[in-house]
Amino acid sequence: MKDKTVIDLSALRVTCQSCGLYQFCLPMGLAEGDMERLDSVIKRRRKIEKGEYLYRMHDAFSTVYAIRSGSVKTYTSIESGAEQVTGFHLPGELLGLNAVSTQHHTNSAIALETTSVCEVPFERLEELARDIPSMQHHMLHVMSQEIQSDHCQLMMIAKMPAEARLARFLLSLSAHFGNRGFSATEFHLSMSRNDIANLLGLAVETVSRLFSHFQDEGLLSVERKHIVIHDMDGLMNTTAQGSSQPLPKDSSSNQRP
Amino acid sequence: MKDKTVIDLSALRVTCQSCGLYQFCLPMGLAEGDMERLDSVIKRRRKIEKGEYLYRMHDAFSTVYAIRSGSVKTYTSIESGAEQVTGFHLPGELLGLNAVSTQHHTNSAIALETTSVCEVPFERLEELARDIPSMQHHMLHVMSQEIQSDHCQLMMIAKMPAEARLARFLLSLSAHFGNRGFSATEFHLSMSRNDIANLLGLAVETVSRLFSHFQDEGLLSVERKHIVIHDMDGLMNTTAQGSSQPLPKDSSSNQRP
DNA sequence: AAAAATTATTGACCTAGATCAATAACTCAT
DNA sequence: ATGAGTTATTGATCTAGGTCAATAATTTTT
Secondary structure, X not given: OOOHHHHHHHHHOOOOXXXXXXXXXXXOOOOHHHHHHHHHHOOOEEEEOOOOEXXXXXXXXXXXXXXXXXXXXXXXXXXXXXXXXXXXXXOOOEEOHHHOOOOEOOOEEEEOOOEEEEEEEHHHHHHHHHHOHHHHHHHHHHHHHHHHHHHHHHHHHHHOOHHHHHHHHHXXXXXXXXXXXXXXXEEEOXXXXXXXXXXXXXOHHHHHHHHHHHHHOOOEEEEOOEEEEOOHHHHHHHHOOOOOOOOOOOOOOOOOO | OOOHHHHHHHHHOOOOOOOOOOOOOOOOOOOHHHHXXXXXXXXXXXXXXXXXXXXXXXXXXXXXXXXXXXXXXXXXXXXXXXXXXXXXEOOOOEEOHHHOOOOEOOOEEEEOXXXXXXXXXXXXXXXXHXXXXXXXHHHHHHHHHHHHHHHHHHHHHHXXXXXXXXXXXXXXXXXXHHHOOOOOOEEEOOOOHHXXXXXXXXXXXXXXXXXXXXXXXXXXXXXOOEEEEOOHHHHHHHHOOOOOOOOOOOXXXXXXO
């Protein structure tokens, strides 16, 4: 039986210090006083149910979002109707900054499960960034990371075989969870096979077959969305399409899994 | 016969106002006084011969580069030796910002032809950005644009057939030149077929065949690196793999709000 | 200016992964 | 619980584009 008051209390106190993720999130590296200024700017905490949108492509841009819990899929689409998943986003990640240049969102963000986010008005954040050098730097840092991770994704889709792409995807998820104190070898996929396939530029069927194949090889166990990695090194080896294995680093403190 | 003194004079005066590209470049939208402050920060003008590196992957990051003339190819590589071209960069573009997060470059930038760049020490730029709101905004703007263009590239490689990828590539070059007052229908490719293929995630042979194919269709003439587009609409149609044609927008016609 | 090296084109063939199709397993609304 | 609608798995086939190979055009080196 749960004590409702505890839940309500935590919901009321919207402070970064009280959030377990603050060292991965926006306030990363801020001095105490600056963190309070940031707190005063964070509008509120919002709860998003599975399938709800955080924002949609073409929406006016005014707010960036920090994920507290849950997970979010972002994707762009073109007129022809084709969609491209651009990433899955986990707690601590900052979403929406890439709309700065157009002033409207160029992708949609939809919750993959019940998700809680902090909303930060971008204008206020820009003001803060002027006064707090480390905040300004952090925003550039976050965007720079996103670019790097996009380049990595590009390379993966353009140059690596299907097997290596899925292995890398799983390893990066694993690293992400590991970094945050969760199990790196056993976790839950909040996204569908379809979404994974789309992100990796593959057909669903290929992803399905690869999961089965990895399982047959004894590299992992997969049962629907539950993954247990048995042979991390083995998985890594499959990501090396040439000779030496390129270890996948957690694009961590932020960005894509 | 050329008058050397004119050339020397323009080389001496390192001011943004005197540069034909200033409305596409870093000083975009700056007030006059602010532009002078920017001028005082720009270290020098550097000339890079074809094949020389502006910077290499893993180099320490200290400087961002604005291209004045010529063109630059950026690419990342992984341990296995595979390389991924991440972009071709033309006058007015700003290079290097994506190294902010790691403090060292994660890609290499090599000149495709004789190229002239302005060097801006990043630390000084960060300082300026604190004092000049529109400069801070512009830096975020540039990075946001880069992310959007990477997402577009991702979508292209993951979802579009080879023909559409090359057509889009040519159209975006065309738009870029058009925007800068050059011919949108006749231009020179400074990059090799190999580089184009790499950027688009294709084999050289495929690119070659597609050029021939486009020519057979009467869409364009190609002679080595010289391109003349005859049927812009026709080219656009080939980029629509489904139904309606997604018009390619120039990746770098920066508009400040 | 000739030789060597690089870059581009074209053809013949082949394969990784897409597509099509048929179940099976799960989710959700009633 | 029950049926409708998803989502996942597996097999059979097909194809876009990759690979291999030969040649030509161009650039670079000597």
